[in-house]
Amino acid sequence: MAERMPQPDPPSWIVLGRTDGAVAAALLDADGVETERRTLTRAGLAVWVAEREAADAPRWVWNDAPQWYAALLASGVRVGRCHDLRLCHAILRTSALAAAGAIQEADEWDAAPFVGAVASAPALFELEGPSRSAGPPDDLDEVLAEFGRQRDAIARSADPSRLRLLVAAESAGALIAEELRAAGLPWDAAAHDRVLAELLGERPAGGGLPAKLAAAAARVREALGDPAASLDSQPKLLRSLHRAGVLVESTSRWELAEQKHPVIPPLLEYKKLSRLLSANGWAWLDEWVADGRFRPVFVPGGVVTGRWASSGGGALQLPRQLREAVRADPGWKLVVADVAQLEPRVLAAMSSDTALAAAARGRDLYAGIVESGAVPSRQEAKIALLGAMYGATTGESGRLMPRLRRAYPRAMGLVDDAARTGEDGGVVSTWLGRTSPPPSEAWAAAQSQATEAEASGADETRARRWARDRGRFTRNFVVQGTAAEWALAWMADLRTRLHAMPPVADDAAAPRSGPVFANRPHLAFFLHDEVIVHAPAELADAAAEAVTDAAAAAGRLLFGDFPVDFRLDVHVAESALKD
DNA sequence: GGGCCAGGCGCG
């Protein structure tokens, strides 16, 4: 029936949504004008997306990546680029760069991510009808309207090129988060079990504690002279310690370690083992590792600074003890890469501090600071710089601050300015334009109350404390957030490089990585400034080179020719264990 | 029994 337009331009964007319950797609030209619309069957969607991707490589626009991309990946379809409306809405609504008023204040696009739905992928296209959980709308006309608002907010912004970079990077993150879940982190459950057995004792058959944990508990109770002491209840343990003469104010490891008493060594041992059991013991293994993969839910943009969060499985808190359980499939290798001192390097670039950049160039940044004579030792350099970025005012870090300000006035000026803005109730932005939230109403009320004539000393003290707290937050926001942007650019570039590598033969494949990634090197894990790539052994060195090249590319993309380098520690090995 | 909080500790 419907006649095709003769020789239509390839669409720049394809917007996915629903019309009357059916999947529908609107094709948009480079000016954002709709040129074609079609409806698709659920079954036909993946095939059609694959065809259009191969033919036109459009930027796919959707309300929420997990709702679309998880099922596409499960069907073996990868896309190169997307625009994720939910994530970009969150950025554009609050960005100080974006055109004011283009994006509404809180509305349905601010809905929380579909964490629960992600966990049940790939049956997502089955979701429909009035029982669907709340989330950003997927009605095609509403999706198109939101996309138009976002394009407008960017086009009329104070700096369209930066915001375009930011929304592209954020959207790449949305793709990568789904791909990480689809591929999974190769996990050797037997190796994990061996670690647990060695540290805790064999897995108990019935209930009860593993032997070594039970033995540690017995030593603690003996040293306390209290056979019934409760070790897992903080208030009870604290009382037992007091009765035994250990006068601590808390039961934290930090404070206990300063005490001299026979109970301390076994208690610290018990706490360490108990933590391992409850956080990453056999129950964790049973729940989170299946078919040789750990598949956590990554939440892009889940942290206010733009860092990723995770939901379930504690993906971002895997203890280093368990790294040896991260093992490549047979015939494959892991490329483990982390950035050395990412945040100070980012700070050097965003403040154009050539002295700090020079200290960082080609070497350990802290060593470079020592060489410059600003501080005497590497440890002091590290403490001072972390203190500068976190807002330390006292202790060793606070004492070293003046020397750092003298040596690196531009870098220190940038974070000091951010802190002052925050203390004054203002907002700050990252390099690409993600903006901190404004102060809460309670914060603002406390500040104005403290200036009134009848304000008490307590009012003033509280207001000052809250102001300083917020200053430390905004101080760190600009650095942490820009580092997160760099990391997104790094991963996005790396993802493209890995996909450009030749696929391996089927008999060398890793089928558990899913249909899209079975034959290719792929990202398997991400942790703020670290990636793990799972690669066929013969491509592992090339993948390692891609990781390094992508870091350089990310630096250029964000900071152009500014002479800062982003040094990586890169290891190629069977396991993620570092020596 | 579910919801919420604090303490504690893992990660960057």
Place this chain on the structure above:
DNA sequence: AAAGCGCGCCTGGCCC
């Protein structure tokens, strides 16, 4: 218990 940022998860204890 942190002086100094950002998280998530577990447990116990308390509330309804």
